[in-house]
Amino acid sequence: MANDKDLTVAIIGAGATGIMAAIKLGEAGCKVSVFEKETDLGGTWRDNTYPGLICDIPSHLYRFSFAPNPEWSRTFSPGSEIYDYIRRVAEDHDVEKLISYDSEVTKLEYRDGRWKLETTRGDQGEFNVVISAVGILHHPVYPDIDGLDHFEGDCFHSSRWDHEVSLEGKRVGIIGTGSTAVQIVGAIVDDVEKLSLFQRTPQWVLAATNQVYSEEDKANFRGNPDVMEQIYESFADTLNHGFAAAVVGENDEALEMIQSGCERNLNENIRDSELRSKLTPNYSAGCKRLIVSDVFYPSISKSNAEVITDKIDRVEAKGVRTADGVLHELDVLVLATGFDPHRFLADTEVVGLDGTTLNEAWSKGNYAYKTICVPNFPNLFFIGGPNSPIGNFSFLLTAETQFAYIEKLVDLIRRGTLTEVVPKLDVTTAFREKLNRAMPGTVWASGCQSWYFDRFGNIGSWPWTFARFEEELSEPSLEDFCTTVESEGS
Numbered sequence: 232m233a234n235d236k237d238l239t240v241a242i243i244g245a246g247a248t249g250i251m252a253a254i255k256l257g258e259a260g261c262k263v264s265v266f267e268k269e270t271d272l273g274g275t276w277r278d279n280t281y282p283g284l285i286c287d288i289p290s291h292l293y294r295f296s297f298a299p300n301p302e303w304s305r306t307f308s309p310g311s312e313i314y315d316y317i318r319r320v321a322e323d324h325d326v327e328k329l330i331s332y333d334s335e336v337t338k339l340e341y342r343d344g345r346w347k348l349e350t351t352r353g354d355q356g357e358f359n360v361v362i363s364a365v366g367i368l369h370h371p372v373y374p375d376i377d378g379l380d381h382f383e384g385d386c387f388h389s390s391r392w393d394h395e396v397s398l399e400g401k402r403v404g405i406i407g408t409g410s411t412a413v414q415i416v417g418a419i420v421d422d423v424e425k426l427s428l429f430q431r432t433p434q435w436v437l438a439a440t441n442q443v444y445s446e447e448d449k450a451n452f453r454g455n456p457d458v459m460e461q462i463y464e465s466f467a468d469t470l471n472h473g474f475a476a477a478v479v480g481e482n483d484e485a486l487e488m489i490q491s492g493c494e495r496n497l498n499e500n501i502r503d504s505e506l507r508s509k510l511t512p513n514y515s516a517g518c519k520r521l522i523v524s525d526v527f528y529p530s531i532s533k534s535n536a537e538v539i540t541d542k543i544d545r546v547e548a549k550g551v552r553t554a555d556g557v558l559h560e561l562d563v564l565v566l567a568t569g570f571d572p573h574r575f576l577a578d579t580e581v582v583g584l585d586g587t588t589l590n591e592a593w594s595k596g597n598y599a600y601k602t603i604c605v606p607n608f609p610n611l612f613f614i615g616g617p618n619s620p621i622g623n624f625s626f627l628l629t630a631e632t633q634f635a636y637i638e639k640l641v642d643l644i645r646r647g648t649l650t651e652v653v654p655k656l657d658v659t660t661a662f663r664e665k666l667n668r669a670m671p672g673t674v675w676a677s678g679c680q681s682w683y684f685d686r687f688g689n690i691g692s693w694p695w696t697f698a699r700f701e702e703e704l705s706e707p708s709l710e711d712f713c714t715t716v717e718s719e720g721s
């Protein structure tokens with residue numbers, strides 16, 4: 232029986248949330264092992280290094296509650312600063328020694344109350360608890376376009392940026408108009424000879440000024456952590472209670488303000504009527520993940536930039552051929568075509584009770600009890616699991632809320648009260664049905680295609696307010712779990 236000293240926990244992934252879980256569980260006295268498939272920590276902030284990368288969630292909101300950071304350079308800081316922040320937090324808490332790099336988890340099998348874990352490096356032994364912290368925007372989507380392999384220039388996905396390739400004076404094509412493409416456009420337009428943006432669907436863009444924090448500001452933050460806390464509270468209130476409520480149909484006034492803010496941004500900053508018409512979406516703001524940028528419109532209006540709306544027919548050796556027959560000659564082609572956020576542990580064989588695999592359980596769509604755990608898979612917990620609040624939220628806040636709940640469940644096992652924590656099937660099904668009933672009321676279901684949808688047409692986000700998320704995860708209801716209670720003295 233596990234006790235305070237010997238409870239073993241395997242964490243999958245050394246991104247921001249895996250690092251957070253390792254720190255917290257280590258402090259709680261668990262024996263923690265982190266398995267990371269790459270050779271470095273940092274997750275999405277390790278993978279994404281494209282020019283212009285910033286986090287459009289305010290930096291003072293995008294931090295761990297236990298590690299406020301007075302050093303953020305801007306309201307929306309660059310990706311490299313976030314990577315440095317995660318690394319620094321890991322170092323400050325001495326957790327890197329817990330990480331096995333180059334160790335992709337290939338198999339998890341639940342046997343006799345423990346998870347047997349295998350990685351690409353072989354058998355790693357058994358663990359009482361497994362926590363998946365594999366992130367969400369992690370698996371790059373490569374577009375299914377004929378001839379992509381025949382392109383003679385340089386071609387790479389935005390999250391696999393090839394820094395050996397200079398863009399100086401080149402003809403650069405970008406496929407996609409999501410947050411990534413928008414940031415890249417702003418960063419490279421002045422360096423390239425010509426920038427061709429291949430747009431399948433226009434996006435709503437909200438302008439937000441990216442204020443620089445002066446040395447004086449930072450000194451103030453260092454000396455007065457309360458000031459950072461106030462900034463945090465203010466951003467959390469705007470995002471979680473304003474934006475998050477708006478997109479789930481609980482704050483129509485805020486949704487109208489977002490819509491009118493986007494329209495104003497477009498109308499004021501795109502003077503050319505033909506370009507404006509190309510960039511005008513035919514769906515509601517917030518339906519796709521909202522883009523935040525005050526540089527995109529001025530950048531795409533420059534004389535060396537163009538937006539191509541004709542459908543891509545194929546890629547040829549010299550460039551992209553569109554359906555109107557035009558060949559757009561290019562030296563470099565960037566695939567800013569996004570990620571598949573619905574894969575979770577799809578590449579790992581996860582075998583639960585009675586030999587059920589997670590891929591079988593999720594063969595018609597992912598689901599979890601309150602985003603956290605899945606019937607038949609005891610003591611396996613997800614940070615950022617199915618239907619987590621995602622999109623224009625601080626994922627770190629979502630993750631900390633989930634982790635606090637998971638920690639309570641782990642604590643029951645750690646103290647020997649329970650050996651197995653697994654949600655009841657009927658309770659999970661009822662939760663899933665409630666989610667499905669709520670989805671049509673969200674703006675994501677209002678008539679657009681986005682990465683929120685999985686291949687079955689299910690929306691993978693949280694259809695209620697952030698306050699409800701916090702409330703649902705405030706305290707585990709033990710009656711919702713099938714629990715194996717240790718008999719006294721065992």
Ligand code: NAP
Pocket residue numbers: 285286287288368374375376389406407408409410411412414429430431432520543567568569570622623680681682
């Ligand atoms: P995305 O939002 O999924 O955008 C992918 C783009 O590629 C879309 O414009 C899509 O068009 C287009 N596309 C995909 N396949 C295509 C094809 N075969 N032909 C033509 N166009 C194709 O991806 P992303 O921009 O990488 O952003 C993903 C998410 O990452 C964001 O929504 C955000 O949550 C996060 N992110 C955050 C930040 C930040 O600042 N916090 C920065 C970057 C990314 P359709 O719209 O027609 O599908």
